Amino acid sequence: MPIDPVDLTAALVRCPSVTPEEGGALTLLEGMLGAAGFACWRVDRNGTPNLFARWGDKRAFRIFGFNGHTDVVPIGDADAWTYPPFSAHQADGWLYGRGATDMKSGVAAFVAAAIDLVTEAPPNGTIVIAITGDEEGPGRDGTIAILDWMRETGERMDICIVGEPTSVTHIGDMVKIGRRGSMTAHFEVIGKQGHSAYLHKALNPMPAVALLAHRLSSHVLDHGTDHFDPSTLSVTTIDTGNAASNVIPARTRMTVNLRFNDLHSGTALTEWLRAQADAVAAEMGVAITMQSQISGEAFLTPPGPLSELVTRAIRQETNQSPVLSTTGGTSDARFVKDHCAVVECGLVGHRMHEVDERVWIDDIHDLKRIYGRMLRSYFADGPLGARNG
Numbered sequence: 001m002p003i004d005p006v007d008l009t010a011a012l013v014r015c016p017s018v019t020p021e022e023g024g025a026l027t028l029l030e031g032m033l034g035a036a037g038f039a040c041w042r043v044d045r046n047g048t049p050n051l052f053a054r055w056g057d058k059r060a061f062r063i064f065g066f067n068g069h070t071d072v073v074p075i076g077d078a079d080a081w082t083y084p085p086f087s088a089h090q091a092d093g094w095l096y097g098r099g100a101t102d103m104k105s106g107v108a109a110f111v112a113a114a115i116d117l118v119t120e121a122p123p124n125g126t127i128v129i130a131i132t133g134d135e136e137g138p139g140r141d142g143t144i145a146i147l148d149w150m151r152e153t154g155e156r157m158d159i160c161i162v163g164e165p166t167s168v169t170h171i172g173d174m175v176k177i178g179r180r181g182s183m184t185a186h187f188e189v190i191g192k193q194g195h196s197a198y199l200h201k202a203l204n205p206m207p208a209v210a211l212l213a214h215r216l217s218s219h220v221l222d223h224g225t226d227h228f229d230p231s232t233l234s235v236t237t238i239d240t241g242n243a244a245s246n247v248i249p250a251r252t253r254m255t256v257n258l259r260f261n262d263l264h265s266g267t268a269l270t271e272w273l274r275a276q277a278d279a280v281a282a283e284m285g286v287a288i289t290m291q292s293q294i295s296g297e298a299f300l301t302p303p304g305p306l307s308e309l310v311t312r313a314i315r316q317e318t319n320q321s322p323v324l325s326t327t328g329g330t331s332d333a334r335f336v337k338d339h340c341a342v343v344e345c346g347l348v349g350h351r352m353h354e355v356d357e358r359v360w361i362d363d364i365h366d367l368k369r370i371y372g373r374m375l376r377s378y379f380a381d382g383p384l385g386a387r388n389g
Helices: 005-013 025-035 100-120 143-153 206-218 266-284 305-318 361-381
Strands: 039-042 050-055 063-069 094-096 126-132 159-162 174-176 181-190 232-239 251-260 287-296 323-325 341-344 358-360
Touching: 005 025, 005 094, 005 100, 005 361, 025 039, 025 050, 025 100, 025 126, 050 143, 063 100, 063 361, 094 100, 094 361, 100 126, 100 358, 100 361, 126 143, 159 305, 159 361, 174 305, 174 341, 181 206, 181 266, 206 232, 206 251, 206 266, 251 266, 266 287, 305 341, 305 361, 358 361
Parallel strands: 063 126, 063 159, 159 341, 174 323
Antiparallel strands: 039 050, 050 126, 094 358, 181 251, 181 287, 232 251
């Protein structure tokens, strides 16, 4: 009997899997997939729960992969929710709950599609399902841990669909063929504390941080590319913590966040930021330290066989042709891209991470059909020749 993806979504939403808690979600999926003939391994690392499941031979000629996560962000103010955040309440065509959109419904849809296929019409090939409990957290021991384990054990995917919510207003109106890179830099500008009436005895770090903020935020990094919007830099905070109006502070801190396209690398941008800070420090006579963290590099899966497979499945199931986009934040596709060609395709991201997060129930059924169409087409047509290594 076909798996109902809405029932599975509801069961997953009822699992309180706020990062890093597993909440029973991966245990539930492991039981279902195992009963359908998938070999399952828990690939937990440093307390982070992860699940790898494979139907078929890992040496198969063609291997279709799905990637997703069952961890969710905190609920916030529980009293602000119309229905309890882990109740999976259904009303007026919606299913409510934390993770309903991001992304337990996507996981439910691809698990249901995969189980239906292997039980009703077993394919000539292999299906891999990789699910982490750490996408909303630091990300160091989630999908990265699964990919490390796959490399060590000889597992692979030839292509991968990440089930993040990518649609904007209607299911299938947008898929992601890449993502901008993301990085954060923290600066500390160090001067000398003193009385504001005796400027010559102090060294105020505030003008220096203002100059650095202006130079960084006014600089045009680029004008975009064929597939990416222009790169951006945002000053997100300047913190001094000085409550006295007559005291020149000794130091102040500033944080900037960059979202960059494939014209840049995190390393090159780090070097540019360091050079700008050094120049301001020399001009203003202060010391400036910098620490940076690269969350992910920009990447692109060029339009080709994989995006055509996804587009065709969406068109056949919804009569809609999706926009191929690289907009938005980051996802675990930034890790999968080092293993194989990857495209993100999922539901409308309606109110994800917000109070009263919810998903349109009919869309869950549609997404299962889209994923099922992708699977059937892939195994009917043969490998796409899209594997990166």
